[in-house]
Amino acid sequence: MGLAKRIIPCLDVDQGRVVKGVQFEDIRDAGDPVEVSRRYNQEGADEITFLDITASHENRATTYETVSRMASEVFIPLTVGGGVRNTDNIRDLLLAGADKVSINTAAVFEPELVKKAAEKFGSQCIVVAIDAKQVEQGRWEIFTHGGRKPTGLDAVEWAVRMVSYGAGEILLTSMDRDGTRDGFDLGLTRSVADAVTVPVIASGGVGHLNHLVDGVVQGHAEAVLAASIFHFAQYTIGEAKEVMAAAGIEVRL
Amino acid sequence: MTQTVAVIDYGSGNLHSVAKAVEHAGQCRVLVTADVKEIQSADRVVLPGVGAMGDCMQGLKERGLDLVVLGVIQEKPLMGVCVGMQILTESGEESAGVDALGVFPGQITQFSKSMKNPKGEALKVPHMGWNEVGQRQHPMWTGIADRTRFYFVHSYRYADATAECVVGTCEYGAPFAAALSKPNVFAVQFHPEKSHDAGIQLYRNFLTWDGTC
Numbered sequence: 006m007g008l009a010k011r012i013i014p015c016l017d018v019d020q021g022r023v024v025k026g027v028q029f030e031d032i033r034d035a036g037d038p039v040e041v042s043r044r045y046n047q048e049g050a051d052e053i054t055f056l057d058i059t060a061s062h063e064n065r066a067t068t069y070e071t072v073s074r075m076a077s078e079v080f081i082p083l084t085v086g087g088g089v090r091n092t093d094n095i096r097d098l099l100l101a102g103a104d105k106v107s108i109n110t111a112a113v114f115e116p117e118l119v120k121k122a123a124e125k126f127g128s129q130c131i132v133v134a135i136d137a138k139q140v141e142q143g144r145w146e147i148f149t150h151g152g153r154k155p156t157g158l159d160a161v162e163w164a165v166r167m168v169s170y171g172a173g174e175i176l177l178t179s180m181d182r183d184g185t186r187d188g189f190d191l192g193l194t195r196s197v198a199d200a201v202t203v204p205v206i207a208s209g210g211v212g213h214l215n216h217l218v219d220g221v222v223q224g225h226a227e228a229v230l231a232a233s234i235f236h237f238a239q240y241t242i243g244e245a246k247e248v249m250a251a252a253g254i255e256v257r258l
Numbered sequence: 259m260t261q262t263v264a265v266i267d268y269g270s271g272n273l274h275s276v277a278k279a280v281e282h283a284g285q286c287r288v289l290v291t292a293d294v295k296e297i298q299s300a301d302r303v304v305l306p307g308v309g310a311m312g313d314c315m316q317g318l319k320e321r322g323l324d325l326v327v328l329g330v331i332q333e334k335p336l337m338g339v340c341v342g343m344q345i346l347t348e349s350g351e352e353s354a355g356v357d358a359l360g361v362f363p364g365q366i367t368q369f370s371k372s373m374k375n376p377k378g379e380a381l382k383v384p385h386m387g388w389n390e391v392g393q394r395q396h397p398m399w400t401g402i403a404d405r406t407r408f409y410f411v412h413s414y415r416y417a418d419a420t421a422e423c424v425v426g427t428c429e430y431g432a433p434f435a436a437a438l439s440k441p442n443v444f445a446v447q448f449h450p451e452k453s454h455d456a457g458i459q460l461y462r463n464f465l466t467w468d469g470t471c
Contacts, residue, residue, distance in 0.1 A: 007375065007429055009388045009407060046454070051388055077278050082409060082452045102274045104452065127309035129384055129411045173384055173411075202371065204382045227382055257388040257407045 009257040010221050011051035011228035012245050013206060014235045016041055017058045018087075021067040023236065024058070036236070039074045045235065046079045048242035051257060053079065054176070054206075054230060056107070057087030058151065069101040076102020086134055086176070095122050099130060107176055109134035110149040113156055116170060123171025128203075133172040135160055137193055138180045145179075145193050152180035164197045164205075175201060176230070179209040184233070186212025194224030206230050214240055214248040221254050261465070264300035265290045266327070268317040276306050276339065279451035283461035292321050302464065303330050305445075307341030311350035311366060311414070314341050315358060324359060331361065331442045335469045337461075338445030340412065343438060346445050352414060362423045362438050362445075366414045373431030381431050384413045389428050391436045391448070396425040396471060398437075398444050398463045406456045408436070408448035415447060425471070442469040 016023045016038050023036050042053050055075065057068050072085050085098045086107025095106045106126075112119050112133050123131045136152055137145040137160035145160035164175050177197050179190035189207045198205040204227035207220035211231035220229040234240050246256045265277050267290045277288045289296055297303060305327060307314045318324045330336050338346050350356040350366040358366075373381040388407040393399045410428070418424070419433035426437030426446065438445045444464065450457030 007389060008381075008385065011387050073274075076275055080275070080279055080282070080451060080457060081454050082411075082449075099272045100274070102272065104272075104275070128413070129308065129386070174386065202380075202383060204384075204386050225379075227387070 007255065009051070009255050010226075010249065011206075012217065012242055012249070012256070013052045013054050013084075013228055013230040014045045014050050014242065015054040015056060015208065015230050015232040017056050017232060018068070018071065019058055021071055038071050039078065041236065042075050042079050042083075045242060046081055049246065049257070050081060050242050051228070052082040052084060054084045054086070054107070055103075057085070069097060072098060072101040072103055084132055084176075086132065091118065092122055092125055095126060095131075099126060103130075105130045105132050105174065107132040107134045109136065112167060113147060113149050113158065116166070119167055119170040119172055123173070128171045128173035131172055132174045132176050133164075133167040134176040134178065135164060135167075135197070136178045136180050137190075139190065139193070143192065143196075145190075145196070148180055152183070160193065161196050161200050164201050168201045168203050172203060174204050174206065176206045176208060177226075182210025183208075185210050186233075188212065188216040189220045189224055189226075189229075191219060191224045194220060194226050198225035198227075204228060214245050217245055218249055218252040218254065221249070222252065260285055260287050261301040262287045262289060262299070263302045263304060263465070264297045265304045265306060266297060266318075266323060267292045268314070268321050268323055273306055275451040276304060279458060280304065280461050280465075283458050284465045286465055292323065294322065294326055297323070297326055297330065300334075302334060303327075303336045304464075305336060305338045305342035305346070307339065307343075307345060309341065311341055311344050311352055311358065312356045314345050315356055318345070327359060328361070333442070335442050335444070335464065335467050337464050338438075338443070339451070340447060340449055343445035343447055344414065344416070346438065346443065347416060350414060361443060362421075362440065364416060364418050364421055367417050368414050370431060375431075384411055385415070385430045386411045388453075389430065389448075392427045394425045394427075396437075396439055396444075398425075398439070398460065398467055400463050401459050402456050402463075407453075408446075408450065408456060409452040410436075410448045412447060439471050441471060
């Protein structure tokens, strides 16, 4: 027995409410983030990820307060991302109670930010979020701004570079699969997970619990992230862990 | 009279979670502080720490708190957490060598980059996530089952899992120490404040621990 694979429910938060869209568009309300995270904590979630999805282009005034309330009640690791542009943003989120901060768009435009942040706060709290789309067989590129803007960067090369800059973890989302419920892009997940020395969290596309198993067994992910299957009580975290354990995956029960 | 717990604030990141978890664990007043008098007059002390050992030692020394910590453990219980455990050893190999407080013998060294699990797959570093802690007899484990999982995140570890001061062990590639203890000192590599119910129970035990091993 050893380290457990992690199940991470993700809260996409828009102006203080948990929402979940299909391919980042059609958005549905799923409740108060503190309430929702308390439920996941009780169900046995291994961590919680909080993504301020409108933060890249809208006001994020409520985020710090929400993070602080979550961190006062939920005693499992909390990753916060969305609209993180500089080391001041990172420091403010860490002080509000985030354990890890996820950098996405800003890393693409200013890769040195990852280096600076890792030196200043430690790699253990710096997650680089990668949103990738397949551009040809076996090749994926980075997209920013919720999947709207292409960058021309190769996803696997980018992940390796981000780790060399000090990223402690990679949160890898397939923009082709996000919201589709068709399962992770396993080719993408495996290509990145096998290329880097840090943990990779697979994200984007979970529609049923066997997809979580696939992400670990076939995708080689250390952790699996899902949103809508948990928000709308389709499955509990406990059910997800039972399915993973039955497939021979070590989980925290 | 409500007891006071001082969480030492020496510039090592966010102490919000540690303070909230201790408050959540039982009746006590928690002070997040760098004030020598407040630390010395508290009933119990928590020494947290994240990031690099060298930075943590520097932060402690700049505030004159290295000697305060060594004084505190002569008198009352202290709990070290994560790098707060690591700096209680003699030294660390990161940043070309760091002299630490020397409360426990031994050194903190880096996980090997070429570790494999029993299936032969490469192990990721940092060691991040929930891993099982094997217990040796100690009052701080009261109410916590042997091999309960706690949340770890670290790239360096106390590798000598058989040392006399080790009261909890973990395995990642090879065994390492998850908990060290001696009279008045209990120190853990994992994060109790991120380890859900088991972590809160550990802080609860700390609030009533008499300092004996």
